[in-house]
Amino acid sequence: MFKELKHDLAVRPIYHSSEKRIEAHIFVAFLAYCLQVTLKANLRPLASGITPREVIAKFKTMQMVDVCIPTTDGRDLMLPRYTQPEPEHRVLLQRLQLRLPEQPPPKITAAQAHQQAPAASAL
Numbered sequence: 001m002f003k004e005l006k007h008d009l010a011v012r013p014i015y016h017s018s019e020k021r022i023e024a025h026i027f028v029a030f031l032a033y034c035l036q037v038t039l040k041a042n043l044r045p046l047a048s049g050i051t052p053r054e055v056i057a058k059f060k061t062m063q064m065v066d067v068c069i070p071t072t073d074g075r076d077l078m079l080p081r082y083t084q085p086e087p088e089h090r091v092l093l094q095r096l097q098l099r100l101p102e103q104p105p106p107k108i109t110a111a112q113a114h115q116q117a118p119a120a121s122a123l
Contacts, residue, residue: 040052043096047092058088059089062083066079067081077108078106078109080104080107081103
């Protein structure tokens, strides 16, 4: 069964030296298989002509990026953003009855501000 599971997921052989790593590898492969079977079941009534592998390949082009904007006080404004869906993504999302989450909120990193603070207090 594991050999068939790995074939469905296109997983290449990986050799581990400890029993814990072998169990972890099998567990992760099984989780991936469960996700693939669930996606296949969801596709059947909604978009029967497309395979889970094709859906994953199409969504691979969507990415999460961090836009880093330096501020005047030495901090960085981090804007984690995912790319906007292309028309083919929108069709798939609609057919699968899925919604993308809201864009994550911005974060401000103060690492540089902490480095500059002792120098400013010495004045």
